[in-house]
Amino acid sequence: GAGVSQSPSNKVTEKGKDVELRCDPISGHTALYWYRQRLGQGLEFLIYFQGNSAPDKSGLPSDRFSAERTGESVSTLTIQRTQQEDSAVYLCASSSHRDRVLRTEAFFGQGTRLTVV
């Protein structure tokens, strides 16, 4: 498909286990974002990748969280030693930038619903 694809759509994991979430951005989009949305809350910025620049990791809540992106393609968000407060929907978005300015909209995937039990 032409949209942002995230997998898995749902993940239930036991507290203390590691999880890996995947995002396939729209082809050609240089920017990729990860957000977290807890139930009934707003979007919480986690990390931002833009081309070959160093990622903006300022939103990662703890060192249990990390993310990687290979070139301008797939990104994975890894949560180690999951805790119950990590339960949320994790949303990925991608966009096309020109001259380092966002000139087009960011398209979101449908998210991964993570439940830590």
Next chain:
Amino acid sequence: RKEVEQDPGPFNVPEGATVAFNCTYSNSASQSFFWYRQDCRKEPKLLMSVYSSGNEDGRFTAQLNRASQYISLLIRDSKLSDSATYLCVVTIGGATNKLIFGTGTLLAVQP
């Protein structure tokens, strides 16, 4: 102070009403501005970009006031299908250009 602030609502309005949302942002270097819409348990989707001159798309009008650092969204003749959360989004300029989301304003249009 939050980077982007919105009244969380909810705004409960009857069909046909006009409703306005405001959003303030703290970083004067912000470059781009958007309104997104998020339906319950769905991902956010772009409603409209916000330009300095103001812009209109059907029943929706967006305005930007850089001097006062606020953005507004006006919805005229509200429909039941307008019920959603409306998210104010700002990009922070500089070396990166991440999207900063407000927490959203919940609109419930009543029959």
